[in-house]
Amino acid sequence: MIQQVLSTLVEVIVPLSIPVVSGALLGRFKNLDTKPLLMLYLYFLSPAIILDTLATAKISFDDVYKTLAFSLLNLLVLWALARLIGRVLKLAAPEAAGLTLISTFTNSVNYGLPLVLLAFGQLGLDKASVYVIAQMVIVNTIGVYFAARSQFSIRNAVRSVFSLPAIYAAILALLLRALGLHMPHEIASGVSMVAGAYSPVVLAILGAQMVRVQTADVVRNVRLAFWTGLSVRLLLAPLTAALLLYLLNISGTLFAVLLILASMPVAVNSVVLAERFGSSPTLVSRCILWTTLASFLVLPILISIVGNA
Numbered sequence: 001m002i003q004q005v006l007s008t009l010v011e012v013i014v015p016l017s018i019p020v021v022s023g024a025l026l027g028r029f030k031n032l033d034t035k036p037l038l039m040l041y042l043y044f045l046s047p048a049i050i051l052d053t054l055a056t057a058k059i060s061f062d063d064v065y066k067t068l069a070f071s072l073l074n075l076l077v078l079w080a081l082a083r084l085i086g087r088v089l090k091l092a093a094p095e096a097a098g099l100t101l102i103s104t105f106t107n108s109v110n111y112g113l114p115l116v117l118l119a120f121g122q123l124g125l126d127k128a129s130v131y132v133i134a135q136m137v138i139v140n141t142i143g144v145y146f147a148a149r150s151q152f153s154i155r156n157a158v159r160s161v162f163s164l165p166a167i168y169a170a171i172l173a174l175l176l177r178a179l180g181l182h183m184p185h186e187i188a189s190g191v192s193m194v195a196g197a198y199s200p201v202v203l204a205i206l207g208a209q210m211v212r213v214q215t216a217d218v219v220r221n222v223r224l225a226f227w228t229g230l231s232v233r234l235l236l237a238p239l240t241a242a243l244l245l246y247l248l249n250i251s252g253t254l255f256a257v258l259l260i261l262a263s264m265p266v267a268v269n270s271v272v273l274a275e276r277f278g279s280s281p282t283l284v285s286r287c288i289l290w291t292t293l294a295s296f297l298v299l300p301i302l303i304s305i306v307g308n309a
Contacts, residue, residue: 004307008300012118016111017296019200023207032208041110041202047169048194049113050133054173055183057126064130066250070258071134074244075142078103078237085228095225098280102229102287103237106264108135110202111292115264116257117199119303127257133170209268210289222283229266229287234294238263238302256306263302265291 026032082103086096106112109132116124176182183191241262245255266288274281 004304005300008119008303008307009296012115012303013296013300015118016114016203019203020207020210023204023209024211025207026204027208027211034205034208037201037205037208041198041205043165045194045198045201046109047165048191049198050129050166051169051173052188052191052195053125053129054133054170055176055188057129058123059126059130063127063254066248066254067127067130067258068134070241070244070248070250070262071131071138073248074241074262075104075138077240077244078232081236081240082232085232089224089228091225094278094280095222095283098274098283099225099229099232101270101274101279101284102266102291103232105138105267105270106135106233106237106262107206107267107288107292108132108261108264110206110268111295112261112264114199114203115299116260119260120253120257123253124257127254128261131258131261133166136164136166206268206292210292222280225280225283226286229283230290230294233266233287233291234298238298256303259306260299260302263299265295 023032027034079100082100083096086099091099108128113125113128113132116128120127182188238259241259245258250258266284268288270284270288274284
């Protein structure tokens with residue numbers, strides 16, 4: 001078991017760590033500005049990899065149905081657990097909202113997709129595509145609601161979803177599949193070339209963002225929420241995901257991919273929501289940093305376990 005974990009660490013995590021460390025070094029010593037890169041990621045790379053993957057993905061309607069069912073059910077269960085834990089611990093409203101973001105939203109796009117591609121190959125990436133699209137929609141609708149219920153606007157949430165080019169890329173890919181059409185070879189090759197740049201760029205962005213996370217000492221009333229958030233994301237979330245996948249009768253590669261994606265560290269964009277709506281951004285940012293660092297040990301163990309299942 002230890003040998004297999006170490007093998008996974010070398011084969012999967014080490015390649016991923018190279019662009020992450022490079023981004024962190026550029027952010028620390030060269031003050032890398034990630035805003036232009038985020039624009040590149042949101043409006044160029046992300047639509048390309050979604051279009052390229054969905055247009056050629058070997059997925060069935062059963063995979064789509066089960067993935068969407070798991071995404072929604074997992075979200076509801078984690079939300080309920082976060083609410084219950086927040087009440088039991090008598091957390092203040094900002095920390096309770098922050099704990100909900102930590103518990104429910106994972107870094108499945110800019111960390112999860114490259115990891116799945118390295119760990120499970122193109123088949124794994126195909127299986128992950130539907131989950132990622134679902135997460136994009138959920139974060140930009142339900143995520144806004146979790147962060148600021150009193151300021152939540154359905155119109156603005158829907159508008160934010162349809163401001164993402166990746167949604168239109170997904171719609172185009174699904175239409176092409178439904179009509180049995182294919183992109184011209186020259187266009188498909190260009191899209192694939194752009195999609196190939198996705199992983200190193202977004203992982204470098206992740207590294208640069210990590211070094212900017214606040215590491216100052218937190219006040220006493222946030223410490224409990226911090227340790228609770230770590231426990232939920234690193235321990236409770238994988239166990240919950242495994243149980244739900246079992247109950248939904250999901251197995252094989254789809255089981256492995258969804259379990260890994262649901263066990264990813266806290267989503268980086270959670271701190272954006274936390275800062276925008278006052279949901280304890282210090283708590284959220286610290287959990288992003290430490291769950292990401294811990295994931296370099298936790299995820300190889302999970303990948304080794306599901307690889308033997």
